[in-house]
Amino acid sequence: MRRPQRRLVAKQGRSQDADEIRLLEAWVDAGKPRPGTKPPPPSESSSAADARRIARAVAAKAAAGEYSEYGACTRFDELPLSKKTKDALRKAGYKEMSEIQRAAIPHALCGRDILGAAKTGSGKTLAFVIPVLEKLYRAKWSKEDGVGCIIISPTNDLAGQIWDVIRKVGKLHGFSGGAIVKRTGIDDEKELINRLNIIVCTPGRLVQHFDETPNFDCSQLQILVLDEADQMLHRDFQSQVDIIISQIPKVQTLLFSATQTKSIKDLARVNLKNPEYISVHEQASTATPDNLEQCAMIVPLEQKLNMLWSFIRRHLKSKILVFLSSVKQVKFVYEIFKKLRPGIPLKCMHGRMKYEVQQAIVAEFNESTSVMFSTDIFARGLDIGDVDWVVQVDCPDSVASYIHRVGRTARYNKRGKSLIFLCPEEERMLEKLKATESKIPINVKKPKVELLDQISQNIAAMLVKFPNLQQLGKRAFVTYLKSVYIQKDKEVFDLSRFSAENFAAYASSLGLPVTPKIRFVSHKKNASKKDMEDIGVKQKAKVIEINPQANRDMLVDDELDDDDILKPKKATTDANIYGLHGILSPKASGTDTNMESEKVKELVDRPLKKKKLKINVHRPVGIRVKYDDEGNAIDPLASLAEEVGSEGVIHKDKSLFSFFFFVS
Numbered sequence: 001m002r003r004p005q006r007r008l009v010a011k012q013g014r015s016q017d018a019d020e021i022r023l024l025e026a027w028v029d030a031g032k033p034r035p036g037t038k039p040p041p042p043s044e045s046s047s048a049a050d051a052r053r054i055a056r057a058v059a060a061k062a063a064a065g066e067y068s069e070y071g072a073c074t075r076f077d078e079l080p081l082s083k084k085t086k087d088a089l090r091k092a093g094y095k096e097m098s099e100i101q102r103a104a105i106p107h108a109l110c111g112r113d114i115l116g117a118a119k120t121g122s123g124k125t126l127a128f129v130i131p132v133l134e135k136l137y138r139a140k141w142s143k144e145d146g147v148g149c150i151i152i153s154p155t156n157d158l159a160g161q162i163w164d165v166i167r168k169v170g171k172l173h174g175f176s177g178g179a180i181v182k183r184t185g186i187d188d189e190k191e192l193i194n195r196l197n198i199i200v201c202t203p204g205r206l207v208q209h210f211d212e213t214p215n216f217d218c219s220q221l222q223i224l225v226l227d228e229a230d231q232m233l234h235r236d237f238q239s240q241v242d243i244i245i246s247q248i249p250k251v252q253t254l255l256f257s258a259t260q261t262k263s264i265k266d267l268a269r270v271n272l273k274n275p276e277y278i279s280v281h282e283q284a285s286t287a288t289p290d291n292l293e294q295c296a297m298i299v300p301l302e303q304k305l306n307m308l309w310s311f312i313r314r315h316l317k318s319k320i321l322v323f324l325s326s327v328k329q330v331k332f333v334y335e336i337f338k339k340l341r342p343g344i345p346l347k348c349m350h351g352r353m354k355y356e357v358q359q360a361i362v363a364e365f366n367e368s369t370s371v372m373f374s375t376d377i378f379a380r381g382l383d384i385g386d387v388d389w390v391v392q393v394d395c396p397d398s399v400a401s402y403i404h405r406v407g408r409t410a411r412y413n414k415r416g417k418s419l420i421f422l423c424p425e426e427e428r429m430l431e432k433l434k435a436t437e438s439k440i441p442i443n444v445k446k447p448k449v450e451l452l453d454q455i456s457q458n459i460a461a462m463l464v465k466f467p468n469l470q471q472l473g474k475r476a477f478v479t480y481l482k483s484v485y486i487q488k489d490k491e492v493f494d495l496s497r498f499s500a501e502n503f504a505a506y507a508s509s510l511g512l513p514v515t516p517k518i519r520f521v522s523h524k525k526n527a528s529k530k531d532m533e534d535i536g537v538k539q540k541a542k543v544i545e546i547n548p549q550a551n552r553d554m555l556v557d558d559e560l561d562d563d564d565i566l567k568p569k570k571a572t573t574d575a576n577i578y579g580l581h582g583i584l585s586p587k588a589s590g591t592d593t594n595m596e597s598e599k600v601k602e603l604v605d606r607p608l609k610k611k612k613l614k615i616n617v618h619r620p621v622g623i624r625v626k627y628d629d630e631g632n633a634i635d636p637l638a639s640l641a642e643e644v645g646s647e648g649v650i651h652k653d654k655s656l657f658s659f660f661f662f663v664s
């Protein structure tokens with residue numbers, strides 16, 4: 001493939017790097033670990049001073065053409081890495097490698113595909129960021145070379161966080177790049193995206209660029225990373241990842257997660273070539289961090305808020321992350337607790353917030369002792385400093401979700417604690433967590449009922465004083481039931497196990513004077529458009545007798561918006577934008593809708609190079625998918641209505657945009 005003259009000239013201009021690159025190439029090749037090998041346990045005898053001396057000796061030998069094997073290294077400065085990367089690592093305070101870094105980086109440096117698994121907080125981000133930087137450096141990649149690396153992450157926040165690590169460790173390299181992390185202006189991004197060497201983004205946004213950006217060119221891609229790979233390859237992002245894979249060449253691929261997929265079917269979809277299976281904690285007795293203390297309590301639904309309040313009141317000096325199952329619950333609990341003043345700052349985080357607001361809240365939470373109420377938007381990957389407690393008020397949808405949620409504490413050698421409230425009706429989850437194969441050391445504690453603060457009366461008083469809170473409470477009630485109803489794991493989540501009395505008591509615990517009336521609408525698989533419309537029309541909805549007693553008491557309440565009706569929606573955010581044959585399927589509702597809201601930082605003003613044609617000629621044509629502000633596919637008619645009806649809004653949104661981060 002011929003590259004333009006200008007690129008060659010730019011590369012020749014970096015002759016001081018050329019010698020180092022030659023040396024690194026030779027070292028990487030001569031000292032590479034054998035496929036399938038793991039590093040030996042690190043020797044404990046050498047002091048830090050010894051280790052530095054060894055590292056200097058290794059580097060001097062390499063400069064003299066004697067290349068040592070690097071598969072057993074314990075420090076970053078013993079690896080065949082560029083001086084720019086080593087200097088930045090040292091400045092950032094990274095010296096000793098973590099287990100996953102020791103095991104994965106040597107194999108990744110010599111170009112192998114990796115399927116990496118290690119516990120939460122064990123340093124997986126650096127395990128892929130370093131090979132990415134080195135790959136591009138050794139390929140003499142420059143800003144003019146276009147997209148060389150794509151890193152896909154499930155949420156915008158996580159993409160932003162990964163980009164921060166790249167900026168820190170790659171700051172001495174001259175690569176361009178950015179986290180496309182907020183739906184700002186796809187048109188502005190179209191101009192710029194081909195000039196980014198490293199793109200970090202959610203799958204939905206990338207697919208959107210493949211669809212809408214003329215000449216979006218990934219044909220020169222060098223390396224692909226899927227963070228939280230199990231989630232990427234599973235139902236949530238399956239169809240989008242399939243599209244991405246079909247649009248890019250086969251390149252070195254790195255897959256990382258704390259709960260790795262082992263499904264051959266999943267892995268076949270990303271075409272891994274003789275991958276290194278690296279699971280550093282596979283033999284460990286626990287799947288969660290060793291320094292994490294975990295306990296569970298069986299708490300009736302109607303006592304959960306009392307329990308949470310009492311817990312917070314007794315931990316006013318702790319940084320606490322609280323998981324709830326829906327945006328409306330987060331909003332309600334946050335608002336009501338704020339009014340009741342527990343004596344510690346409160347924050348909330350969910351997907352309906354602007355990315356900038358989220359970032360500000362995360363930054364504050366990083367710095368302060370406070371309580372953060374969050375949906376699962378915070379469950380994976382986020383690296384928040386010194387969280388003391390993770391409290392799961394609502395049951396996670398799986399054991400893997402539990403592991404990711406509790407992994408927000410006890411990160412990288414720090415200590416942490418977690419507590420989960422499970423309703424008696426959800427005890428099956430406790431069995432799953434305690435099962436030998438889950439490897440989760442969890443203690444079951446009995447709640448001390450006598451210590452419980454009873455706050456239902458206080459909440460009810462607040463609802464009288466602030467009527468808008470009553471509406472919020474009602475919605476929190478309904479969305480909680482909905483969140484249980486839509487769960488796939490019916491062994492754990494089964495509304496029919498709750499009685500009408502349970503629901504009434506729960507409503508009363510939220511301060512509601514009466515139990516909101518709700519209805520359940522049947523879920524027809526592969527529902528046609530007609531069916532979908534019918535579901536939207538209340539009179540035609542089919543009521544399911546989930547709990548005859550409950551249904552007798554809970555009929556349709558017309559005050560609740562459609563979103564609050566217990567009709568099945570997809571639990572995930574931007575999953576399945578396409579149906580099987582590229583047919584537009586209805587917008588997924590999602591627990592967190594900002595996963596696809598994107599922000600791009602710092603504008604680029606370099607001339608574009610001529611780009612090659614897209615790769616996949618078999619992609620379905622003739623179906624132009626439109627996306628909403630969050631990157632979800634929207635119905636053509638809905639989008640037409642939006643364009644006709646809200647020109648001003650569209651214009652206003654556009655003015656928010658786009659800037660790219662740069663490593664320079």
Ligand SMILES: Nc1ncnc2c1ncn2[C@@H]1O[C@H](COP(=O)(O)OP(=O)(O)OP(=O)(O)O)[C@@H](O)[C@H]1O
Pocket residue numbers: 093094095096097098101118119120121122123124125126257258380381382383407408411412
């Ligand atoms: N070699 C290292 N030395 C010191 N600190 C490190 C090292 N590697 C990573 N860390 C720190 O450990 C913390 C957790 O790292 P990271 O976020 O990469 O974990 P993770 O394995 O990706 O976790 P999760 O599974 O939750 O996404 C970060 O604050 C990071 O800066």
